Amino acid sequence: xxxxxxxxxxxxxxxxxxxxxxxxxxxxxxxxxxxxxxxxxxxxxxxxxxxxxxxxxxxxxxxxxxxxxxxxxxxxxxxxxxxxxxxxxxxxxx
Numbered sequence: 001x002x003x004x005x006x007x008x009x010x011x012x013x014x015x016x017x018x019x020x021x022x023x024x025x026x027x028x029x030x031x032x033x034x035x036x037x038x039x040x041x042x043x044x045x046x047x048x049x050x051x052x053x054x055x056x057x058x059x060x061x062x063x064x065x066x067x068x069x070x071x072x073x074x075x076x077x078x079x080x081x082x083x084x085x086x087x088x089x090x091x092x093x094x
Contacts, residue, residue: 010044011081013037019046019081022056026082033082034059036066041075050078 011019020026022034034056037046051062059080066078 011046012044013046013049013081013083016045018084020084020086022060022080022082028082028086029056031055033086034080035082036063036078037081038066038076038078041077047076053082056080 011021013019019037020028022029028034032055033053035049035053036051036059038048038050039046050066051059054062063078063080070076070078
């Protein structure tokens with residue numbers, strides 16, 4: 001079964017590259033292509049990439065730690081994404 005995962009609407013890294021969320025059926029799930037990105041509330045462009053490209057488990061742990069340890073009231077949150085460009089580089093889009 002082939003599952004196509006579309007980028008979240010307008011979610012980009014600081015350089016304008018589309019980001020893909022971590023989904024259960026992602027073909028890249030077991031590769032070290034995941035990173036933690038920092039976003040301000042209600043913004044679709046990441047302020048920064050906050051980790052190297054790592055496994056999804058490592059990225060999720062780092063994002064959880066960053067979210068848990070941010071000062072209360074801080075309007076930032078950390079999420080795990082991969083670059084959408086990897087789909088076209090590997091001919092996975094249809």
